[in-house]
Amino acid sequence: MDLARETGAPVVVTAKTDETTLITADPVTGNFTAELSARPVRVRDGNGGWRAASARLVKAPDGSWRTEAGVAEVTVSNGGAAGVVASLRSDSVSASVSWPDALPVPVVEDTTATYPEVYPGVDLVVRADVDAVETFLVVKTPSAGRNPKVREWSMPISTPGLTTKTLENGVRSLVDGSGTARMVIPPAVMWDSAGKTSNLTHAADRLEELAQTKSAPVGLKVASNRLTASPEDSFLDDPATVYPVVIDPVLQSIDQTHVLRVTDDWSKWDSAVGSQGKIGYNGWTSPYYRSRMFYQFAWPASGLLPQQVIQGQFQYKQVHSVQHSPCLSTSSTYPTVKARLANAISSTDTWSDRTGTSWHDQASVAPNTTMAVGHIDYCGKTYTEVWDLTSTLRTERQNYASRTTVTVGLYSADEGNKNGWKYYSNSDGNSPKLLLTYQVGLPTISGLGFSPALDVSTTNSTAPTLSATVSLSSGGMCVTTAACLKARFSVSGPGVSATYESAPVGNGSLASVTLPSNLSDLSNYQISVNAVSLDTGLVSPVSQRSIYVLLPTPPSAPSGVKLLDGAGNDVVGTVAYDTNLGIGATMPSGALCRAEAPSCLSAKLWFKDGQQEVASCTLSGLPPGQYGQCRPPVALSGGHNYEVCAATLKGSNGTWSPAVCSTFNVFRTPEPPTLTGLDPEGLVARFQVSDLDAGVTTVSWLGTWNPASGESESVVGEVPMAEDGVLEIPVNGPGTLDIKVIAGRPDSGGKIVYGAESDGAACLVGEQ
Numbered sequence: 104m105d106l107a108r109e110t111g112a113p114v115v116v117t118a119k120t121d122e123t124t125l126i127t128a129d130p131v132t133g134n135f136t137a138e139l140s141a142r143p144v145r146v147r148d149g150n151g152g153w154r155a156a157s158a159r160l161v162k163a164p165d166g167s168w169r170t171e172a173g174v175a176e177v178t179v180s181n182g183g184a185a186g187v188v189a190s191l192r193s194d195s196v197s198a199s200v201s202w203p204d205a206l207p208v209p210v211v212e213d214t215t216a217t218y219p220e221v222y223p224g225v226d227l228v229v230r231a232d233v234d235a236v237e238t239f240l241v242v243k244t245p246s247a248g249r250n251p252k253v254r255e256w257s258m259p260i261s262t263p264g265l266t267t268k269t270l271e272n273g274v275r276s277l278v279d280g281s282g283t284a285r286m287v288i289p290p291a292v293m294w295d296s297a298g299k300t301s302n303l304t305h306a307a308d309r310l311e312e313l314a315q316t317k318s319a320p321v322g323l324k325v326a327s328n329r330l331t332a333s334p335e336d337s338f339l340d341d342p343a344t345v346y347p348v349v350i351d352p353v354l355q356s357i358d359q360t361h362v363l364r365v366t367d368d369w370s371k372w373d374s375a376v377g378s379q380g381k382i383g384y385n386g387w388t389s390p391y392y393r394s395r396m397f398y399q400f401a402w403p404a405s406g407l408l409p410q411q412v413i414q415g416q417f418q419y420k421q422v423h424s425v426q427h428s429p430c431l432s433t434s435s436t437y438p439t440v441k442a443r444l445a446n447a448i449s450s451t452d453t454w455s456d457r458t459g460t461s462w463h464d465q466a467s468v469a470p471n472t473t474m475a476v477g478h479i480d481y482c483g484k485t486y487t488e489v490w491d492l493t494s495t496l497r498t499e500r501q502n503y504a505s506r507t508t509v510t511v512g513l514y515s516a517d518e519g520n521k522n523g524w525k526y527y528s529n530s531d532g533n534s535p536k537l538l539l540t541y542q543v544g545l546p547t548i549s550g551l552g553f554s555p556a557l558d559v560s561t562t563n564s565t566a567p568t569l570s571a572t573v574s575l576s577s578g579g580m581c582v583t584t585a586a587c588l589k590a591r592f593s594v595s596g597p598g599v600s601a602t603y604e605s606a607p608v609g610n611g612s613l614a615s616v617t618l619p620s621n622l623s624d625l626s627n628y629q630i631s632v633n634a635v636s637l638d639t640g641l642v643s644p645v646s647q648r649s650i651y652v653l654l655p656t657p658p659s660a661p662s663g664v665k666l667l668d669g670a671g672n673d674v675v676g677t678v679a680y681d682t683n684l685g686i687g688a689t690m691p692s693g694a695l696c697r698a699e700a701p702s703c704l705s706a707k708l709w710f711k712d713g714q715q716e717v718a719s720c721t722l723s724g725l726p727p728g729q730y731g732q733c734r735p736p737v738a739l740s741g742g743h744n745y746e747v748c749a750a751t752l753k754g755s756n757g758t759w760s761p762a763v764c765s766t767f768n769v770f771r772t773p774e775p776p777t778l779t780g781l782d783p784e785g786l787v788a789r790f791q792v793s794d795l796d797a798g799v800t801t802v803s804w805l806g807t808w809n810p811a812s813g814e815s816e817s818v819v820g821e822v823p824m825a826e827d828g829v830l831e832i833p834v835n836g837p838g839t840l841d842i843k844v845i846a847g848r849p850d851s852g853g854k855i856v857y858g859a860e861s862d863g864a865a866c867l868v869g870e871q
Contacts, residue, residue: 110130111130112130113127113128113129113130114127114128114130115127115128116128116135117152119403119404120145120153122143122144122145122146122156122174122233123139123140123141123142123143123144123400123401124137124138124139124140124401124403125137125138125145126138126403132413132580132582133542133544133575133579133580133581133582134413134540134541134542134582135403135404135540135541135542135543136538136539136540136541137403137404137537137538137539137540137541138536138537138538139400139401139403139536139537139538139539140400140535140536141361141362141398141399141400141535141536141537142233142234142362142373142374142529143156143173143174143233143234144156146172146173146174146233148172154172155172156172156173156174156233157170157171157172157173157233158170158171158173158177158214158231158232158233159171159213159214159231160179160211160213160214160215160216160231162181163178166181167179167180167181168180168181168209168211168216168231170214170231170232170233172233173231173232173233173234174193174233174234175191175192175193175233175234175235176191176192176193177189177190177191177231177232177235177236178190178192179209179216179229179231179236180202180206180209180216180229181208181209182205182206182207182208182209182218183205183206184205185201185202185203185204185205185206186201186202187199187200187201187261188200188201188202188206188218188227188229188238188258189229189236189238190236191235191236191286193234193285193286194285196263196264196265196277196279196285196286197262197263198260198261198262198265198277198286199260199261200238200258200259200260200261200330201258201259201260201261202218202221202227202258203257203258203259204221206218206221206227207219207220207221209229210306212305212306212307213307214230214231214232214307215228215229215230215231215306215307215310216228216229216230216231217241217306222247222250222252222253223247223250224242224243224244224246224247224250225240225241225242225243225247225250225253226240226241226243227239227240227241228240228241228306228309228310230306230310232374234373234374235353235373235374235375236353237351237352237353237374237375238258238351238352239310239349239350239351240253240256240332240349240350241306241309241310241347241348241349242339242346242347242348242349242350243346243347244346244347245339245340245344245346247346248339248340248346248348249339249340253334253339253350254333254334254336254339255331255333256331256332256333256334256350257329257330257331257332258329258330258331259328259329259330260325260328260329260330261328262277262286264279264280265277265278265279265285265286266278266279267325268284269325270450270451274287274288274289274290274372274450274451275287275288275323275325276288276450287372287450288323288325288330288352288353289353289370289371289372289373289375289450290320290321290323290369290370290371290372290450291320291321291322291323291332291350291351291352291353292318292319292320292321292351292369292371292375293318293319293320293321293334293335293338293348293349293350293351294316294317294318294319294348294349294351295316295317295318295338295344295345295346295347295348295349296309296316296345296346296347296348296349297316297317297345297388298316298388299311299316299345309347309349310349310351310377311377311378311379316345316388317343317344317388317389317390318369318390319334319335319338319368319369319390320335320368320369321333321334321335321350321351321352322334322335323352330352332350332352334348334350343389351375353372353373353374353375361373361398361399361448361450362376362380362396362397362398362399362529363376363396363397363398363399363448363449363450363452363457364376364380364381364394364395364396364397365394365395365397365452365453365454365456365457366392366393366394366395366454367392367393367454368390368392368454370450370452370453370454372450373450376396376529377529378528378529378530379422379423379526379527379528379529379530380396380419380513380526380527380528380529380535381394381396381524381525381526381527382394382395382396382440382513382514382515382523382524382525382526382527383438383440383514383515383518383520383521383523383524383525384515384517384518384519384520384521384523384524385521385524386520386521386524387425387521387524393454393515393518395454395457395512395513395514396512396513396514396527397445397448397452397457397510397511397512397513398417398510398511398513398535398537399447399448399508399509399510399511400508400509400510400511400537401507401508402506402507402508402509403539403541404541404543405507406504407500407541408500408504408545408639408641409497409498409500409501410497410636410639410640410641411500411541411542411543411545411639411641412493412496412497412500412539412540412541413493413540413541413542413582414491414493414538414539414540415491415492415493415495415496415537415538415539415540416489416490416491416492416493416537416538417442417489417490417492417511417535417536417537417538418487418488418489418490418533418534418535418536418537418538419487419488419490419513419527419528419534419535420485420486420487420488420527420528420533420534420535421474421475421476421485421486421487421488421525421526421527421528422476422479422485422526422527422528423476423477423478423479423525423526424437424475424476424477424478424524424525424526425437425475425478425521425522425524425525426475426477426478426522427477427478427481427482428477428481428482429477430476430477430481430482430484431474431475431476431477431482431484431486432474432475432477433472433473433474433475434475435473436475436522437473437475437522437523437525438515438516438517438520438522438523439469439470439473439515439516439523440470440488440513440514440515440516440523440525441467441468441469441513441514441515441516442467442468442470442490442492442511442512442513443462443463443465443466443467443468443495443511443512443514444462444463444465444492444495444496444499444509444510444511444512445457445461445462445463445510445511445512446460446461446462446463446510447506447508447510448510457512462512463495463498463499463502463503464498464502465494465495465498465499466495468490468491468492468495469490469516470488470489470490471488471489471490471491472488472489474486474488475525479526485528487534490511492511492537496509496539509537511535511537513527542579542582542638542639543576543577543579544575544576544577544579544580544610544636545575545576545577545579545636545641545643546573546574546575546576546588546633546634546635546636546641546642546643547573547574547575547576547634547643548571548572548573548574548590548632548633548634548643548644548645548646549571549572549574549646550570550571550572550613551569551570551571551630551632551646551647551648552569552570552571553567553568553569553570553630553650554567554568554570555567557653557754560648560649560650560651561650561651561652561653561697561700561754562650562651562652562653563652563653563654563655563754564622564652564654565620565621565622565623565624565652565654566617566618566619566620566621566622567617567618567622567650568615568616568617568618569592569594569603569615569616569617569618569630569632570590570613570614570615571590571592571613571614571615571632571634571646572611572612572613572614573588573589573590573608573610573611573612573614573634573643574588574610574611574634575588575610575636579610580610581609581610581638582638583637583638584607584637585609586606586607586608586609586612586637587607587609587610587636587637587638588607588608588609588610588612588614588634588635588636588637589604589605589606589607589608589614589634589635589637590604590605590608590614590615590616590632590633590634590635591603591604591605591632591633591634591635591642592604592605592616592630592631592632593630593631593632594618594622594628594629594630595628595629596622596623596626596627596628596629597623597626597627597628598621598622598623599621599622599628603616603618604616604635607637614634622652623652624652624653624654624656625651625652625653625654625694625695625696625697626651626652627649627650627651627697628649628650628651628652629647629648629649630647630648630649630650631645631646631647632645632646632647633645633646651697651700653697653703653753653754655753655754655758656753656758657751657752657753657758657759657760657761658691658693658695658704658751658752658753658760659691659693659751659760660691660749660750660751660760660761660762660763661688661689661690661691661706661749661750661751661760661763662688662689662691662763663687663688663689663730664686664687664688664708664747664748664749664763664764664765665686665687665688666679666684666685666686666747666767667684667685667686667687667732667734668680668681668684668685669681669683669684671685673687674767677765677766677767677768678767678768678770678850679739679767679768679769679770680770680771680772681769682738682739682740682741682769682771683734683738683739684710684734684735684739684769685732685733685734685735686708686709686710686720686732686733686734686735686747686749687708687730687731687732688706688708688730688731688732688749689728689729689730689731690704690706690725690726690727690728690729690730690731690751691704691727691728691751691760692727692728693727694727695727695753696726696727696753701726702724702725702726702729703726703753703754704725704726704727704729704751704752704753705721705722705723705724705725705751705752706721706722706723706725706731706749706750706751706752707719707720707721707722707749707750707752707759708720708721708722708732708733708735708747708748708749709735709747709748709749710735710737710739710745710746710747710748711745711746711747711748711764712743712745712746717735717737717739717745718735718736718737719735720733720734720735720736721733739769740769740771741769741770741771741772742768742769742770742771742796742797742798743768743769744766744767744768744769745766745767745768745769746764746765746766746767747764747765747767748762748763748764749762749763749764750762750763770850770856772856772857772858772859773795773796773798773799773846773847773848773856773857773858774794774796774846774858774859775845775846775858775859775860775861775862776792776793776794776795776799776802776844776846776861777792777793777794777861777862778790778791778792778842778843778844778861778862778863778864779791779793779864780864780865780866781829781866782866783866783867783868783869784831786833786834786835786836786837786868786869787831787832787833787834787868788831788832788833788834788840788866788868789829789830789831789832789866790829790830790832790842790844790864790866791828791829791830792824792828792829792830792844792846792861793828795824795828795846796846796848796858798848798849799824799846799847799848800823800824800847800848800849800855801821801822801823801824801846801847801848801855802821802822802824802830802844802845802846802847803819803820803821803844803845803847803857804818804819804820804821804822804830804832804842804843804844804845805817805818805819805820805842805843805845806818806819806840806841806842806843806863807840807841807842808834808838808839808840809838809839809840809841810835810836810837810838811836811837811838811869818832818840818842820832821847824846830844834868836868836869837868837869837870838868838869839865839866839867839868840865840866840868841863841864841865842863842864842865843860843861843862843863843864844860844861845857845858845859845860845861846858846861
């Protein structure tokens, strides 16, 4: 189909074409048309292509004759010593018949080889077909018909590797070691030359049955490696019998496609049917009989569904009806031929096998135009009748979907009226044939999805949009309209059980529907979808998935928000004596997550200075009620007030809960000040304290007093810090005071907290 679309012209589907089936792809409609023949009409040409089948005999290098282009290989003797006169090879099996006496060189005409006077007044004729070979005795006179060798005509037969199995109605089936039928010898028939002109010179004319010819079955037996035909003595001896008389046994290969002709008294199978199909009531020459034709075809595609059948036509070229005038008559005087589908045919079938329940339930179909072309000798007209079997073929695929063949039966609408006696052409690949137009592309579905999507299975909407890609398989294309596909979505879950259909879309397009706002939060829903072809009504297999509804409604805020010191311990109160702090919080409780994903909560924890976020950290994958903690990557400033905050998120793309915050103070101990010794004032040592942290109110000092006379002693003290930063310490005489100081400031509770010691400094007091 891709090549057909590229070129814009119908293209033969080579891979699906065989001896009886020709399939073309139509780029305009996207349909395939199968031209089905009941007999082989083409063969491989040896170069990867096809050529017309031909049973014409051509000379082989070894001097024998062979079919020009057959499905099976037929070889015919060029005369000479007793031996094989005709052989048939199909695949890996073969069979042959021999003549017990020396044979003259044959007269070869098209598909026939005539060996004259094999008995006095008797010719042996071999006729090749593309998959069969027939041997005929043409008994030219009544005296020749009295020859015992004619009354009991016997030929050696060889069937290596095959066993003869006798079926009903005298059919011989040649089966291999597995019991599979590989070849068949149908029932034999004989007929006279009533209605023919005398002195016919061509073998094909002598073998042909006419409307006036009478016929009878021939006894057939295969035993002791001999094929024996026993014509009816009464037929040969009847004064009304018009000589020559033709006696006909056939050897044929097996295929799925077949032709069957049944009459009240005898049947003919495949090539034995001959170049004409005869239908109706032969009430013109005795013996009188009814005749029906059956054609079995192979379905061109396996699993073909009724809706894929677009059109079915059976076409058959009429070449003869009874009237001499008028030609091409549509008068009801000449009953029409009806078509009806039937059970598969068999070489064993008789008239009784092709009546009653052998017909399928579908009604018979009359041709589009009822026609009687006129007598073949007086009018010489032809007309291809067409039976519209579309409806019956669709029913056939509905009722007998597993069958690989379809059989069309043809019979006269009035089988008691001899004016309905008609001939149809079997002589070329155009008649009969079954034309079947069908759609290969079946609807398919892929890529079932939804939006908005929080993840592969979660939506945050009660009215999500469902979507899927709808396509036609096997190169199928839309026929009646460019938008020939739609998607059918089914939704089931809490509070919902409904089906929604998309708008029609083109092949390979995305089909979608937006659901009503009727899904529930925190709920699972099953979604299924089929693709539907508006051309055929075919529905694809279902595609399924589940989705969970998790609405963006914010959850409750966390509870139990707390500070953690550097060691991970809880900070008691609202004052932290550490700048590297962590935050902990407990997630809200309740049915917030689905069972398949129970840890759906996230938490954000952060520090805030006024309106400015200082630092944050995030926790994810928490179930409801779970405690979590993290440490924002920042060192806070001491002596400063901050807020610690926390919020919760449900899922991965929702709305955060309101923040819950509390204020705390980060207390930092004062840094060591700078200490410098000053000149004393009398017996008062003086020091300058500088580089003090803000908020320092008190200094503590410690050191050593080294009096000018006497022993040194340790000294300590604590005094409020003077505004000018001068520390004055009275002493009791001359000496040296060597000290360090520690700055102190009150915490939020008024307690003086001291920092680290300063470097030391000394002050010399009084004269030494």
